[in-house]
Every structure is written in structure tokens, then in C-alpha cells.
Amino acid sequence: MYQATLKDYLRESRLFRARAITATLIILLLLLLLILHLAKLQIIDHAHFTTLSRDNRVKVEPLPPTRGLIYDRNGVILAQNLPTHSLEITPERVKDLDWTLQELGKLISISDNDRKRFNRLKSHQRRFESIPIRVQLSDEEVARFAVNRHLFPGVDIQAKLLRDYPLKDVTAHILGYVGRINKRELQTIDNSSYSGTTHIGKNGIEKYYEETLHGKVGLQQVEINALGRVIRILESKPPEPGADLHLTLDSALQRVAIESFGEESGAAVAIDPQTGDILAMVSKPGFDPNLFVEGISSADYNALQTSEEKPLFNRAIRGQYPPGSTIKPFIGLGGLESGVITATRKNYCPGFFQLPNHSHKYRDWKKAGHGAVDLYDAIAQSCDVYYYDLAQQMGIDKLAEYLAPFGFGEKTGVDITGELGGLLPAREWKRRSKNQPWYPGETLITGIGQGYFLTTPLQLASATATLASGGSRLQPRIVKSIRRNGEPDPREQPVSQQQQIARQSESHWDSIVEAMIQVTEGVRGTARLIRNEHYRIAGKTGTAQVFTIKQEEKYEEEKLEKKMRDHALFIAFAPADAPRIAVAVIVENGGHGGSVAAPIAKAIMDRYLLQDTR
Structure with a gap:
């Protein structure tokens, strides 16, 4: 025989009320914790996160100094800086480097030597630093890339000054030459003094007078967008150019x-x-x-190194x-x-x-x-x-x-x-x-x-x-006088x-x-x-x-x-x-x-x- 069971409405009501109160308390507690955390972020840690926020849009960039010039005793220029454009890649911002190099090669001629130099530089430079894949671009090559730049994030054209020796072999053994800073030199130079600088004197006068010719690095604060492109310059301290050398050489x-x-x-x-x-x-x-x-x-280096005439040897x-x-x-x-x-x-x-x-x-x-x-x-x-x-x-x-x-x-x-x-x-x-x-x-x-x-x-x-x-x-x-930045006349070196x-x-x-x-x-x-x-x-x-x-x-x-x-x-x-x-x-x-x-x-x-x- 079926017997009906009566519900205990009073008990169920009490149970519901208890659960509701518990849930409300938990919500209130969580809300309080959220409010406290927001207060910590907004009030206690305000200065810290304001700085982080600013750093996301403000970047400090080094301004490399212009290298000093070298003249002979009669004012003939022996070492100068020529404006040029280079195609540079920042590895950190490139998702597929092989694809990027392949596609770039369809726009601009990139030789095997260019790739070897790029790989060599990439092995000892930091990923956030730009590395040249082609240097001394023609105006036509610059224009061709500019039209297609949006297809290559992390790749850009950089205007720079390139060291040039107009008399070539006539003064090679005296002046020496500059070259890209290598891994061994990175361990010995003052990194703060060479921030943004890619080249250093390797031998000859260029090396002996490196500190004099190099100058002092400057700094600038720039505002950047999400793509890392500079929007505007906020603050700038200009670099101090290197001193010019006047040689005794005729x-x-x-x-x-x-x-x-x-x-x-x-x-x-x-x-x-x-x-x-x-x-x-x-x-x-x-x-x-x-x-x-x-x-x-x-190929060029091996030809110089293996030549019986030893052209690299300063006799x-x-x-x-x-x-x-x-x-x-x-x-x-x-x-x-x-x-x-x-x-x-x-x-x-x-x-x-x-x-x-x-x-x-x-x-x-x-x-x-x-x-x-x-x-x-x-x-x-x-x-x-x-x-x-x-x-x-x-x-x-x-x-x-x-x-x-x-x-x-x-x-x-x-x-x-x-x-x-x-x-x-x-x-x-x-x-x-x-x-x-x-x-x-x-x-x-x-x-x-x-x-x-x-x-x-x-x-x-x-x-x-x-x-x-x-x-x-x-x-x-060999150096007769030195003219530093701001000095009207060269300063004679003592005999x-x-x-x-x-x-x-x-x-x-x-x-x-x-x-x-x-x-x-x-x-x-x-x-x-x-x-x-x-x-x-x-x-x-x-x-x-x-x-x-x-x-x-x-x-x-x-x-x-x-x-x-x-x-x-x-x-x-x-x-x-x-x-x-x-x-x-x-x-x-x-x-x-x-x-x-x-x-x-x-x-x-x-x-x-x-x-x-x-």
C-alpha cells in the first residue's frame, strides 16, 4: 500500500538560507580581496606600474657619435664617413627568418657572402639588436624595399655613415681600417661607451687613436607604437663627435x-x-x-692571406x-x-x-x-x-x-x-x-x-x-695635431x-x-x-x-x-x-x-x- 511522504519545508528553508548566506559571504570576501588588490595596484604600486607602462611606449636609444676624420699634412682627406643605407634585420622581431631571407632575396640581391656575414654577426650579437643583411644599397633598392616594407616585420632600412678610405692602398698600412666589433672585443670594451656603435679600429692609426677618433655616445628617449616604430622624440642628449687627426704624412x-x-x-x-x-x-x-x-x-681574404707578396704585412x-x-x-x-x-x-x-x-x-x-x-x-x-x-x-x-x-x-x-x-x-x-x-x-x-x-x-x-x-x-x-669638437684650430702634438x-x-x-x-x-x-x-x-x-x-x-x-x-x-x-x-x-x-x-x-x-x- 502506497504511503505519501510529507516534505519538511521549514528544514529546506533553513538549509537554503544558510547556503545563501555562505555564498554571499564568499562573494563578499572575494570582492573585498579584489578591492584590496585593486587598491594595491592603484595606490600602493602606482609608481611602479606607471613606470612599466611608460616603458612600454618610451624607449631609450643610444646615439652613436660620428667618427673623427683623418687628414694629411696638406689637408687632403685620408679617412672619411660617407652616407649609405643598409638593410637590417632584428632577429627578435622576425618569426620565420628563413622565409624572410628568401623573400627579401626576391626584392634585393643578397649574395652568399652577405648571408655568411649575417650569420656570423648573429652568432655573437643580442637578438634585439639589428644586423645588416645588405650594405650600401642603391637608391633603387631602397625604394623597392620601402614599397614592400609592410610585408617584413623586423626588417628595416637604416641610414648610417660608412668609413671610407679614398686613397685605398696608398695609406692602408698607416691608417689601418675599422671593422665590426667582434666577440673578443665585446669582452674588453666599455659597453656604455660603445652603445649603438658597430665598428672599431682594428689596426694602424685607427686602432692606436681609437679613443680619440670614436667620440662619446649620446642618448634619446623616443615614443614608439605597438610595432616598435618611433612616433616622436621626447628627450635627446646629442653625441660628441670624435676628434679629427691631422697627420705629418704627405x-x-x-x-x-x-x-x-x-x-x-x-x-x-x-x-x-x-x-x-x-x-x-x-x-x-x-x-x-x-x-x-x-x-x-x-675569397678576397684568402687571396690576400695566401699571396706570396704578403700585401697585409706592414714591412x-x-x-x-x-x-x-x-x-x-x-x-x-x-x-x-x-x-x-x-x-x-x-x-x-x-x-x-x-x-x-x-x-x-x-x-x-x-x-x-x-x-x-x-x-x-x-x-x-x-x-x-x-x-x-x-x-x-x-x-x-x-x-x-x-x-x-x-x-x-x-x-x-x-x-x-x-x-x-x-x-x-x-x-x-x-x-x-x-x-x-x-x-x-x-x-x-x-x-x-x-x-x-x-x-x-x-x-x-x-x-x-x-x-x-x-x-x-x-x-x-705620424699625428701632427688633433682638433677636438668645439675647438677652432687643431692642437699641435709635442715633439x-x-x-x-x-x-x-x-x-x-x-x-x-x-x-x-x-x-x-x-x-x-x-x-x-x-x-x-x-x-x-x-x-x-x-x-x-x-x-x-x-x-x-x-x-x-x-x-x-x-x-x-x-x-x-x-x-x-x-x-x-x-x-x-x-x-x-x-x-x-x-x-x-x-x-x-x-x-x-x-x-x-x-x-x-x-x-x-x-
Whole structure:
């Protein structure tokens, strides 16, 4: 039998009321928490979130400074900044980089080298920094991309200044070049000073004077939209441009020096003896530094690196060669000053020299010998036997003592990177470096500038300038003056004297100069072919052996490969009575200093003394 169940309406009403109250309390609690959180956001954290909000629309951008310019002594520009456009990609804002590169290639030519450079830069730059995929775009390419820019988020055209070297190989080894900052340099530079800067000096003057040329970075606050494009500039602190450098270099003289080498390789340095100013500094062959500014291609770099002519090698400051007979005036002066010889005392040259109780013959370049010669004849005719005897009498210690003040064996301190110091051999040096004793025969060959003796063309030119000035050794310099931002005139760099060589007798120095004049004016002078009627030249020829000839062998130049022939050297200063220029020339594998190197020196001196455009 069915029995109906009655509902307890009172109980259900109480249960509903309790649930409603609980739900209301929970809602009120949650609402209170929400209100408290909103109050925290709006009141307590107001300043913090206001800053974050502003940062979403305001961006601080660095303003890279304009790099300083470089001029020669006559105002000819050697390094400048040219306006250009580059196509740049910001990886962080590109979703599909491969697709982007593929489509960009349909609009603008992008080579494999461009892609390799882009990938190399991408590997060590931060993702939010823009990276160039193409540089030096034409006006047509800029316009073509501008029409299609909306298709490529994260890609944009950037206007910039690109370093340019108008004289190319003429000044390459002196100026060096700038290049993109690499990973190693990022670890050493001050990041705040280089914010927004992509390039830095790699070698030469560009590196030595990097801090001066670079300038100081500026800043600007810009308002940007959701796409990251700048709407307006809010605040700006302009950058401070780098200083301009005015060099001692005469670019016209530099070009004459290079052209004078013809097809030969070598180096030449010309210095003003009164100031230490480097008037010309040539390393032949050279290269085009513009290739390195935005990243040289692998093919071009390999061609430079593997070339037998070594165009990247700066022979003027890094080439270390035996000075050969160009050292004889300095050793002759040491002999006079030390009282070992007199200028007029004659020695007999039979064509060879032998040490007491030794059978080995140290041969003269002239097989039949020079006969009776004094100091004047020995320098004018470059008699080796005279100097074998003089070197033996002086000994290696005294030789080194008299040569060192001229700067042999140490860096000149020139304001350029990469200089080497050469080698002035001495007893202590050999014991320390080779753990061997010094032998008498080594003293003899040092006396004619062979053996361990090594010098750079710059050292040789500096020593020649010191001789020309009567013993005042000035530090060679390339930068003559610096003009900083806001200064109306360039500020002259001081002339720095490194040493004043003590002189025992004025006549000794005069004797050496007269002997060097006989080199170019004497009937049997080894450089008599460059004698001229306009000014007198005091010079000295030299030959540096590339390999050692055995006792009974004969040197036959015409049968040797070019690279095995002797180096040709020549040093000179002029006018001899009031020197204004000192020159050192080395022609690699050139053979004879008088016929090969001396004419190059004369061409340089002619240009400077007879066609002076300063």
C-alpha cells in the first residue's frame, strides 16, 4: 500500500538560507580581496606600474657619435664617413627568418657572402639588436624595399655613415681600417661607451687613436607604437663627435714613393730630422682597406692571406731585415768616437779578412779587394774588410754600446700599432736567448750589418735622421695635431726627444757626413748615379743576404730565383749641409742598393725638396 511522504519545508528553508548566506559571504570576501588588490595596484604600486607602462611606449636609444676624420699634412682627406643605407634585420622581431631571407632575396640581391656575414654577426650579437643583411644599397633598392616594407616585420632600412678610405692602398698600412666589433672585443670594451656603435679600429692609426677618433655616445628617449616604430622624440642628449687627426704624412709624397717601387716589393720611410715627422711610410704591396669595413669576403681574404707578396704585412714597421752596409756610417762613427780609428788612417783590403790563427776567410764584396782605404773610401766604396778589422778592434760590447743610442734593437715608439723592435746582437743577448757563448767571427759579420743583426725600415730611417740632426734622436710621429669638437684650430702634438747622443768631437760627425756625401758624389761611390745639381745627398748603400754563401761558393744573382736574391738597401739625408729629410729604403730581393734602392730614395727626396707643396 502506497504511503505519501510529507516534505519538511521549514528544514529546506533553513538549509537554503544558510547556503545563501555562505555564498554571499564568499562573494563578499572575494570582492573585498579584489578591492584590496585593486587598491594595491592603484595606490600602493602606482609608481611602479606607471613606470612599466611608460616603458612600454618610451624607449631609450643610444646615439652613436660620428667618427673623427683623418687628414694629411696638406689637408687632403685620408679617412672619411660617407652616407649609405643598409638593410637590417632584428632577429627578435622576425618569426620565420628563413622565409624572410628568401623573400627579401626576391626584392634585393643578397649574395652568399652577405648571408655568411649575417650569420656570423648573429652568432655573437643580442637578438634585439639589428644586423645588416645588405650594405650600401642603391637608391633603387631602397625604394623597392620601402614599397614592400609592410610585408617584413623586423626588417628595416637604416641610414648610417660608412668609413671610407679614398686613397685605398696608398695609406692602408698607416691608417689601418675599422671593422665590426667582434666577440673578443665585446669582452674588453666599455659597453656604455660603445652603445649603438658597430665598428672599431682594428689596426694602424685607427686602432692606436681609437679613443680619440670614436667620440662619446649620446642618448634619446623616443615614443614608439605597438610595432616598435618611433612616433616622436621626447628627450635627446646629442653625441660628441670624435676628434679629427691631422697627420705629418704627405700623401703626394707617399704616392710618389709607392710608384717609385714599380713592380718591386719593399718599404720606404721618410722623416723630417728636425721634428721626427714621418713624411712618408710605404709598405709595398698594399691592399684596399675598404674591403674590411663591412666584412671582407672569404675569397678576397684568402687571396690576400695566401699571396706570396704578403700585401697585409706592414714591412715598414714589422719587416725585420739585416741592415747590411747601411750600418757602416754608425759603426765608423763609433770607431772615431772611441779612438779606435782616425778618419785618414789607411788599412789594406786584399779582398778578404782572416782572424789570427784562423783559416776561414771573411770575403769582401769586391773579390780583388779595394787596396789601401781610409774611412772615407771604406764608406764611399763600402769596403767590408775595413769594417771586419774595425769590428774586431772594437769588440761586440763596444759595437752595441755605440749603436744602441741610435735606437737599434728597440721600438721607436711611433704612434701606430704593430711595431717590432728589431735586434741589436750582444754577448749577453746571445747567452740569455740561446745559452751560447759569443764567437769572434760573429763580431766581424755584425760589423757589416749581417748575422743576428735585424732592423726595421722605420728604425733605420729614425737612426739616419738622428745622424742627420747631429745626435738628437726624436720620437717618430705620424699625428701632427688633433682638433677636438668645439675647438677652432687643431692642437699641435709635442715633439718628443728620446735622447741626445753625447759627441766626443764635432769633427768625427763631420767626417761621417763627408764620407756619406762621397757615396753619391765620389768617382767610385756606390750610389754615384743619383748625384744631382740641385742638392747634395749624404747616403749609404747596403745589401742584405737572404741566405748564407759557403766559403768557396760564388754568388751568381742571375741564376737565382727572385725570392733568393739579396735585399737592396739605401739610407740618405738631404740637403747634406742642412738636412730636411732622411730616408731609408729596402727593396726585397732587389739585389744592389746603389742601382735599385737609391733611385727610389732620390725620387722621394726630389718630390719633397724640389716640388714642395706644403
